[in-house]
Every structure is written in structure tokens, then in C-alpha cells.
Amino acid sequence: MSRWFFSLQFRLIAAFALVLALALVSVSMYVGFTAKQATEQFERDVEDARDARMEQLLTQYYANRRGWAGLQSAVEQASSLYGLRIVVRDPDGRILADSHQATSTHEMMARGSRLFPVLSRGQEVGSVVLGPSAAPLAVPEPSVSILASALNRSLLWTGLAAGAGGILLVSLLSRQVLAPVRGLSSAALRLGQGDLSQRVAAGGRDEIAHLGHTFNSMAEDLEKAEQQRRSLMADVAHELRTPLSNIQGYLEAVRDGLLQPDNDTIDTIYQQVLHLAHLVEDLRLLALAEAGALRLDPQLDSLEEALRRTTEAVRPRADASGVSLSMEIPQDFPLVEMDRTRIAQVVGNLLDNAIMHTPRNGRVTVLAEVVDDRAARVTVADTGSGIPPEALAQVFERFYRVDHSRTRATGGAGLGLTIAKQLIEAHGGTIHVESEQGNGSRFIFELPLAATAE
Ligand code: ADP
Numbered sequence: 001m002s003r004w005f006f007s008l009q010f011r012l013i014a015a016f017a018l019v020l021a022l023a024l025v026s027v028s029m030y031v032g033f034t035a036k037q038a039t040e041q042f043e044r045d046v047e048d049a050r051d052a053r054m055e056q057l058l059t060q061y062y063a064n065r066r067g068w069a070g071l072q073s074a075v076e077q078a079s080s081l082y083g084l085r086i087v088v089r090d091p092d093g094r095i096l097a098d099s100h101q102a103t104s105t106h107e108m109m110a111r112g113s114r115l116f117p118v119l120s121r122g123q124e125v126g127s128v129v130l131g132p133s134a135a136p137l138a139v140p141e142p143s144v145s146i147l148a149s150a151l152n153r154s155l156l157w158t159g160l161a162a163g164a165g166g167i168l169l170v171s172l173l174s175r176q177v178l179a180p181v182r183g184l185s186s187a188a189l190r191l192g193q194g195d196l197s198q199r200v201a202a203g204g205r206d207e208i209a210h211l212g213h214t215f216n217s218m219a220e221d222l223e224k225a226e227q228q229r230r231s232l233m234a235d236v237a238h239e240l241r242t243p244l245s246n247i248q249g250y251l252e253a254v255r256d257g258l259l260q261p262d263n264d265t266i267d268t269i270y271q272q273v274l275h276l277a278h279l280v281e282d283l284r285l286l287a288l289a290e291a292g293a294l295r296l297d298p299q300l301d302s303l304e305e306a307l308r309r310t311t312e313a314v315r316p317r318a319d320a321s322g323v324s325l326s327m328e329i330p331q332d333f334p335l336v337e338m339d340r341t342r343i344a345q346v347v348g349n350l351l352d353n354a355i356m357h358t359p360r361n362g363r364v365t366v367l368a369e370v371v372d373d374r375a376a377r378v379t380v381a382d383t384g385s386g387i388p389p390e391a392l393a394q395v396f397e398r399f400y401r402v403d404h405s406r407t408r409a410t411g412g413a414g415l416g417l418t419i420a421k422q423l424i425e426a427h428g429g430t431i432h433v434e435s436e437q438g439n440g441s442r443f444i445f446e447l448p449l450a451a452t453a454e
Contacts (some may be wrong), residue, residue, distance in 0.1 A: 010173065013167055013170050013174065020162070020163050023156075024163070025141065032151075035147070035148040035152075039144045039148050041191040051114055051116065054128060055128065056114060058126070060130055065118055068125075072097040075088060075098070077098050080099075083128050084131065084132065089128060089221070090112065090127055094424060096126060100133070114129070114130050115128070116128060144290075153217035180200065180209070184208075184215055188220075191222070196219060196223040197318070198219055202215075233429045235398065239399070239413050240279065243273075243275045243276045244345075247269055250272075251269070254341070268315065279415075282416075283415070285419055286415060286422065289419065294422070294426055296339040298338055298339050298424055299337070299340070301335060301340050302333075302336075302448070303368060303376055306338075306343050306369065307347060308327065310351065311327050311351065314351045321355055322362075325365075326363070326365050326366070328366070328368070330368070330369065335371065336447050337427075343423070345423065348422050355384035359384065362383040362440075364380070365382045366378065375417045375447060376449055376450050377444060377445070377446045378446075378447075382440045382444040385437070385438065386435045386440055387435040387441055389437070392433060395433060396417045396418055397418060398415060400417075400418075424445045424447070426450050428447070429446050429447040431443070432444055
């Protein structure tokens with residue numbers, strides 16, 4: 001009960017009832033006031049018409065009879081007909097006829113009666129005083145005030161009926177309008193309990209339907225995030241398992257005397273451990289970057305130098321693979337606000353990939369340029385295998401490899417480009433790839449130029 005008392009439906013009904021009551025009270029006050037004024041005016045008009053008729057009657061009486069003879073009985077008749085006391089006096093004030101002889105004229109005058117002269121050919125031949133009759137009429141005239149009270153009564157009943165009907169309608173309508181809200185709240189409850197498949201029916205274009213759409217897209221995002229979390233766990237477990245089972249296999253073979261614990265064996269195991277450490281470090285970095293907790297140390301620094309050093313660091317590998325490595329950078333390249341270690345890490349990663357995917361006698365080029373005075377653009381281009389179009393959109397995704405077997409053998413876990421993207425975006429920059437299968441790839445990233453850097 002108390003829950004219903006605080007519900008939106010109750011508040012809607014209460015607000016409606018309040019508005020209705022206010023409207024009713026103001027309408028009936030206004031109607032009552034206007035009806036009272038109208039009936040008073042009507043009564044005054046009726047009285048005036050009656051006075052005029054009486055005056056006309058007496059004028060005619062005097063004209064027909066050429067005097068006031070027999071006036072008393074005529075006055076009595078008229079009195080019982082109109083329910084009025086009628087007193088007729090001659091010009092000197094003497095009473096000629098009185099329908100109610102018992103009461104004095106002065107007394108009657110004191111009660112606020114009307115007095116007017118009776119004229120004949122422009123001469124005042126008497127005056128008449130009209131006042132309320134003491135004796136009730138045989139057939140009483142209906143009072144006009146009945147009209148006002150009947151009006152008030154019917155207003156009250158109409159108001160009560162409209163109020164009851166309105167409240168019923170509002171409770172039905174609000175029930176219907178609030179049904180989706182109830183659906184939303186129970187879906188949200190089940191969602192909170194872990195059932196991420198919860199959706200609500202969201203038809204229409206009103207605010208509640210909009211809320212329903214928002215809820216559905218939120219539930220969809222949550223479901224997607226949950227799926228991603230699960231697949232990430234599976235991917236991580238999978239990536240860790242391979243080097244671990246390799247190490248396990250080597251150690252078991254050594255224990256069982258199948259393999260000599262010589263330098264070669266130790267080196268193989270060491271490479272696997274290095275691979276594991278590298279993987280764990282990549283995962284840590286990625287987790288930090290995705291949580292927005294990656295600490296950069298940005299400084300106005302020479303991009304040229306960072307590119308040159310990184311290129312020189314990978315040159316032995318390029319030479320060993322028979323790939324020519326070159327760098328093109330304009331003179332007086334502006335300084336860039338960057339964390340040099342992280343940018344070097346990105347460039348190193350792009351160069352590693354380029355060298356790895358470029359066959360002997362191929363070419364890898366590092367190109368730097370300034371675009372529109374607003375960004376420094378670095379392109380790492382190769383003449384290698386290229387990336388198939390269907391894989392282009394996914395190369396920056398976690399654990400994505402174009403060719404699974406080959407890259408697993410070379411040690412890549414599909415995290416390098418994901419980390420590169422996170423690092424570039426953490427610098428406020430962008431990265432993308434252009435590639436044609438068989439015609440090499442171009443990885444391009446841009447870093448915003450600091451406003452002060454010219
Ligand atoms: P990995 O650590 O496995 O190299 P990356 O995230 O660096 O993972 O790259 C993802 C995938 O993109 C790689 O498996 C590779 O197939 C593809 N790729 C990256 N760079 C190149 C390139 N220069 N040429 C062709 N394929 C590339």
C-alpha cells in the first residue's frame with residue numbers, strides 16, 4: 001500500500017484530481033457569481049415591467065371611468081393577481097384605495113416599496129404605491145433563485161461525475177503508460193543479476209520508448225563487453241599455454257634423459273621464457289592503456305632522432321633478412337610533444353613487422369613529413385606481402401593475426417599493433433594502414449604538432 005502511495009501512478013492521479021478540483025471550484029464560483037448577478041438583474045427587469053403595467057392599467061382605468069369610482073375592488077383584484085400590495089392616492093395624498101387596508105401606507109413605504117404618479121392627459125390624477133403583499137398568493141410564482149441553485153446542483157453533480165470518470169481514465173492511462181517503465185525496471189533487475197540477454201520492447205517515439213532503446217543498447221554493449229572479456233581470457237590462456245607447454249616438454253625430456261641439458265637446450269628454453277616475459281609485458285601495457293592508466297612522459301622532443309635511432313636499431317635484422325632500410329625526413333623537422341620511449345616502441349614494432357613481412361631484396365622505408373602545419377606524419381612502408389582487404393580492419397585488434405600458423409612460429413601474439421594504436425591515441429594521434437595484397441603495406445601515424453613548435 002505504502003509503495004503505491006509513493007508510486008508515479010498515484011502521484012499522477014493525485015495531481016489530476018487536484019487540478020480537477022481546482023478547475024471545478026473556480027468554475028462553480030464564477031458560474032455562481034454570474035448566475036446571482038443575472039437573476040438579480042432579471043428580477044429587477046420583471047419588477048420594472050410589472051410597475052409599468054400597473055401604471056398603464058391605472059391610467060387606462062382612470063381614462064375609461066373618468067375618475068376613480070370602484071377603484072377599491074379593482075385594486076384588490078389586481079393585488080391578488082400580482083401578489084402585491086397596491087395603494088392608490090389622490091394628488092393630495094388621500095388614500096383612494098388600498099388592497100391591504102390593515103397596514104398603514106407609511107409602514108409599507110418604510111419597507112422600501114415603489115411610488116410613482118398616475119397621469120391623465122399630462123395631469124397628475126393620483127399616485128400609486130406598490131409593495132410586497134403580506135398575504136401569500138393562491139398560486140405562488142416560482143422564484144428565480146431556484147434557477148441558480150439548480151444550476152449549482154447540476155454543476156456539482158457534473159463535476160463529481162467528471163472527476164470520477166477522469167480519475168478512472170487517468171489511472172487506466174497511467175497504468176498503460178507506465179507499463180513499459182515496470183518492464184524496464186524488472187529487465188534492469190535481471191540484467192543486474194547477470195542475465196545480459198535482457199531486452200525490452202521499445203515501440204513508439206516517446207521518451208519512455210527512447211529510454212527503452214537506450215536500455216537495449218546499454219544491455220547490448222554490456223553483453224559485447226562480457227563476450228570480449230571471455231574471449232580475452234581464452235586468448236590470454238591460449239597464448240600463455242604454448243610457450244609454457246614448450247618449456248614443460250623440454251624440461252620433461254631433460255628429466256627423462258631424452259635430451260641433453262646442453263647450451264642449445266638451455267638456450268631454447270630461455271627463448272621460450274623470454275617470449276613469455278615479452279607476452280606478459282605486452283599484456284600489462286595493454287591493460288594499462290585500455291584502463292587509461294598508461295603514464296606517458298611527453299616532452300618537446302626530436303622525432304627525427306627517435307626515428308633515426310630506432311631505424312639503426314633494427315638495421316642488423318633488416319640486413320640479415322636482405323631487406324634494404326632507408327629513412328626520408330625533411331631538414332629542420334619540428335619538435336614534437338611526445339614520450340620518446342613509447343614512440344620509439346611504436347616505430348620499432350612497425351619496422352619489425354615490415355621487415356618480417358618483406359622478402360629478400362625488398363625495401364622498407366621510414367618517411368616523415370609535416371601535414372598542414374598541424375601534425376607530424378610518419379609512414380613505415382614496405383614492399384612485402386601486403387595485407388588482404390578483409391583483414392585490414394582487424395589488424396589493430398587484440399590477438400589478431402593474418403596468418404595464424406606463421407606468426408605463431410615467429411613469436412607474434414597479435415598484440416603489437418594493438419599496443420601501437422593505444423600508444424599513438426594516448427598521444428592524441430591517429431594510426432591507420434593502407435595495403436594491397438602482394439604490393440606491400442603502409443602504416444601511417446600522425447602526432448599533433450605542439451602550437452608553439454614552428
Ligand atoms: P604480431 O605481434 O603477431 O606481429 P601485430 O599486432 O604486430 O601482431 O600484427 C597483426 C598482424 O598484422 C600480423 O599477424 C600480421 O599478419 C599483420 N601485419 C602487420 N604488419 C604487417 C606488414 N607490414 N605486412 C603484412 N602484414 C602485416
